[in-house]
Amino acid sequence: SQQGEEDPQALSIQEGENATMNCSYKTSINNLQWYRQNSGRGLVHLILIRSNEREKHSGRLRVTLDTSKKSSSLLITASRAADTASYFCATGVSGANNLFFGTGTRLTVIP
Amino acid sequence: GAVVSQHPSWVICKSGTSVKIECRSLDFQATTMFWYRQFPKQSLMLMATSNEGSKATYEQGVEKDKFLINHASLTLSTLTVTSAHPEDSSFYICSARGLAGKYEQYFGPGTRLTVT
Numbered sequence: 001s002q003q004g005e006e007d008p009q010a011l012s013i014q015e016g017e018n019a020t021m022n023c024s025y026k027t028s029i030n031n032l033q034w035y036r037q038n039s040g041r042g043l044v045h046l047i048l049i050r051s052n053e054r055e056k057h058s059g060r061l062r063v064t065l066d067t068s069k070k071s072s073s074l075l076i077t078a079s080r081a082a083d084t085a086s087y088f089c090a091t092g093v094s095g096a097n098n099l100f101f102g103t104g105t106r107l108t109v110i111p
Numbered sequence: 112g113a114v115v116s117q118h119p120s121w122v123i124c125k126s127g128t129s130v131k132i133e134c135r136s137l138d139f140q141a142t143t144m145f146w147y148r149q150f151p152k153q154s155l156m157l158m159a160t161s162n163e164g165s166k167a168t169y170e171q172g173v174e175k176d177k178f179l180i181n182h183a184s185l186t187l188s189t190l191t192v193t194s195a196h197p198e199d200s201s202f203y204i205c206s207a208r209g210l211a212g213k214y215e216q217y218f219g220p221g222t223r224l225t226v227t
Contacts, residue, residue: 042220
């Protein structure tokens with residue numbers, strides 16, 4: 001399976017703290033994307049990082065990509081209660097239109 | 112921009128009946144649409160990929176005669192769950208990919224199907 005794995009499966013932190021989620025994948029990729037899903041809702045695209053990029057920022061989000069280790073991390077700084085959601089990484093590979101989703105991390109930010 | 116809608120947002124049906132779920136790209140033309148299934152607290156599993164005007168490509172283990180997909184236009188794809196059973200109860204999510212060369216997919220809000 002090309003599905004990635006995320007670590008940790010669940011994370012609970014206090015508001016204001018930083019949250020770090022990791023994603024590992026198995027095959028060579030074109031890009032890696034992070035999505036957020038609130039309970040029972042669709043996915044919201046957060047950030048895309050291409051295989052030739054190492055780090056990308058968007059507001060309070062910081063994504064890193066290490067293609068040699070086939071891993072990525074998502075850092076949310078100064079977390080807020082509204083950040084509570086599940087976060088998924090998804091990889092895009094050559095020759096495939098679809099994305100391969102990781103197992104997800106359930107983040108809970110305690111006010 | 113890049114809004115994808117799904118209808119209905121939730122549906123309850125009886126075993127043996129069929130249910131149709133619509134996925135629309137509202138402000139862009141989606142050459143490719145994807146249908147995913149998600150069980151509670153699990154990740155998304157791709158069911159099928161549909162390209163406008165051609166037959167859908169189903170993932171291994173997904174019954175094409177049970178999950179009928181039609182992508183008749185560049186803004187609409189439908190998933191019909193035929194002869195639904197309780198085990199078909201799940202959260203179904205579509206996504207759309209538009210411009211060539213763009214990797215981002217835009218997801219619909221999902222449809223919660225409960226089969227009684």
